[in-house]
Amino acid sequence: MKYISTRGQAPELSFEEAMLTGLARDGGLYLPAEIPVLSRDEIAALAGLPYEEIAFLVMWPYVSGSFAGDEFKEIIARAYAGFGHDARAPLKQLNENHFLLELFHGPTLAFKDFAMQLIGQLFQVALKRRGERVTIVGATSGDTGSAAIEAFRGLDAVDVFILFPHGRVSEVQRRQMTTPADSNVHALAVDGDFDDCQAAVKDMFNDFDFRDGVKLAGVNSINFARVLAQVVYYFSAATSLGAPHRKVSFTVPTGNFGDIFAGYIAKRMGLPIDRLVVATNQNDILHRCLSGQGYFKGDTIPSISPSMDIQVSSNFERALYYAYGEDGRAVAQLMDELKQGGFYVSQGAMEALRESFDSGRVSEEETLATIKSTLEHSAELVCPHTAVGIKVAEDTRAADVPMVTLATAHPAKFPAAVEQASGVHPPLPSRMSDLYERPERVTRIANDLGAIEDHIKRHIAE
Numbered sequence: 001m002k003y004i005s006t007r008g009q010a011p012e013l014s015f016e017e018a019m020l021t022g023l024a025r026d027g028g029l030y031l032p033a034e035i036p037v038l039s040r041d042e043i044a045a046l047a048g049l050p051y052e053e054i055a056f057l058v059m060w061p062y063v064s065g066s067f068a069g070d071e072f073k074e075i076i077a078r079a080y081a082g083f084g085h086d087a088r089a090p091l092k093q094l095n096e097n098h099f100l101l102e103l104f105h106g107p108t109l110a111f112k113d114f115a116m117q118l119i120g121q122l123f124q125v126a127l128k129r130r131g132e133r134v135t136i137v138g139a140t141s142g143d144t145g146s147a148a149i150e151a152f153r154g155l156d157a158v159d160v161f162i163l164f165p166h167g168r169v170s171e172v173q174r175r176q177m178t179t180p181a182d183s184n185v186h187a188l189a190v191d192g193d194f195d196d197c198q199a200a201v202k203d204m205f206n207d208f209d210f211r212d213g214v215k216l217a218g219v220n221s222i223n224f225a226r227v228l229a230q231v232v233y234y235f236s237a238a239t240s241l242g243a244p245h246r247k248v249s250f251t252v253p254t255g256n257f258g259d260i261f262a263g264y265i266a267k268r269m270g271l272p273i274d275r276l277v278v279a280t281n282q283n284d285i286l287h288r289c290l291s292g293q294g295y296f297k298g299d300t301i302p303s304i305s306p307s308m309d310i311q312v313s314s315n316f317e318r319a320l321y322y323a324y325g326e327d328g329r330a331v332a333q334l335m336d337e338l339k340q341g342g343f344y345v346s347q348g349a350m351e352a353l354r355e356s357f358d359s360g361r362v363s364e365e366e367t368l369a370t371i372k373s374t375l376e377h378s379a380e381l382v383c384p385h386t387a388v389g390i391k392v393a394e395d396t397r398a399a400d401v402p403m404v405t406l407a408t409a410h411p412a413k414f415p416a417a418v419e420q421a422s423g424v425h426p427p428l429p430s431r432m433s434d435l436y437e438r439p440e441r442v443t444r445i446a447n448d449l450g451a452i453e454d455h456i457k458r459h460i461a462e
């Protein structure tokens with residue numbers, strides 16, 4: 001499988017090269033040149049298999065040129081061995097036809113572990129084979145950073161630097177990033193918001209001297225390997241609810257559009273997904289765009305679902321690429337307009353987006369009310385991001401199609417909001433109950449590209 005850029009001007013790469021590179025050199029994002037399609041029988045055969053076997057069968061066509069079959073099976077086994085639930089991604093029933101897909105049983109209690117644990121193992125094998133070392137730099141609104149640190153800590157071929165917005169992540173998120181003692185882990189608290197952190201990472205990738213000098217590698221949700229890992233649980237959930245013999249819809253609490261884009265790939269692979277519903281908090285650029293109001297940046301307003309406090313959703317570029325008929329030039333033009341503030345989506349592309357996607361926006365009050373009502377009616381304590389999804393799902397779902405809402409984080413990751421809404425304090429799972437006692441290690445840094453690049457150059461291991 002070859003990988004191409006959404007902007008059409010970067011060299012084609014193998015899976016391994018695209019994974020190690022992250023952002024393409026024309027500023028675009030890598031996608032497979034063709035999306036493999038599974039037959040109805042192949043999809044039916046996935047029902048009831050262990051998660052790891054589904055993962056292998058779904059991902060194999062994408063990676064087969066870069067890894068051997070047994071090697072890839074072992075990578076998958078190591079990636080999910082540390083999860084706290086044998087099903088990896090269990091389904092819970094909320095009411096008649098509404099299900100929660102629990103994606104928070106990994107080591108940092110959020111869905112990002114599914115992709116990051118896999119990518120850690122993939123990097124380790126690939127770099128070892130090449131005899132190389134890389135510097136991983138990532139921006140996080142909270143959960144990506146802890147997941148990346150947990151996946152890469154202690155690996156000797158990698159230094160990992162994580163930029164997070166100072167004061168805008170929850171205490172659990174911050175401590176998960178600042179307490180690992182491994183010397184290859186570097187947490188940077190940036191004086192800015194998440195979009196500033198994300199912009200700094202993009203700028204570092206576009207600074208080719210710096211990029212080549214430190215051998216920069218990215219594991220943000222722009223990395224296609226992450227999207228790919230997330231495709232798997234759409235298959236595991238849908239087949240356990242009757243696919244391919246019946247359709248299933250998904251509602252996804254959305255920030256950077258990575259998780260829901262994985263659902264779109266699953267649909268293009270032949271999984272009978274009826275609707276893919278984008279659920280946003282008050283930072284609603286995606287909901288506005290999908291409602292026909294154009295894609296225009298606003299200010300990011302801090303919310304109780306901070307992992308979705310995003311105004312520019314980097315993976316949306318991938319959805320635009322398909323909506324515009326795989327026209328890299330058109331995508332490059334839109335991204336230029338975005339630098340000036342935003343753009344309107346053409347009518348044809350809007351229609352293409354609406355074939356797959358619906359959307360909804362949830363206020364802070366509605367989020368709190370949904371945490372409370374979900375506990376009352378379904379006996380489930382959910383995190384604020386999940387509550388945003390549940391609310392939009394209830395507002396949009398069809399009575400006769402099963403709806404699966406992705407439960408993206410464990411409630412204990414956001415204890416203040418959960419307790420405010422429900423009166424119940426969500427305890428951390430016992431395996432991390434000493435998190436508040438561990439010493440923290442973090443560097444506070446100005447929102448300044450030069451200062452950040454300097455810091456990284458001075459702190460990578462030789």
Ligand SMILES: *Cc1c(COP(=O)(O)O)cnc(C)c1O
Nearest residue numbers: 143255256257258259307408409
């Ligand atoms: C990252 C994250 C999201 C948003 O996912 P995207 O792939 O960025 O759309 C939602 N909820 C939680 C808990 C997250 O950590």
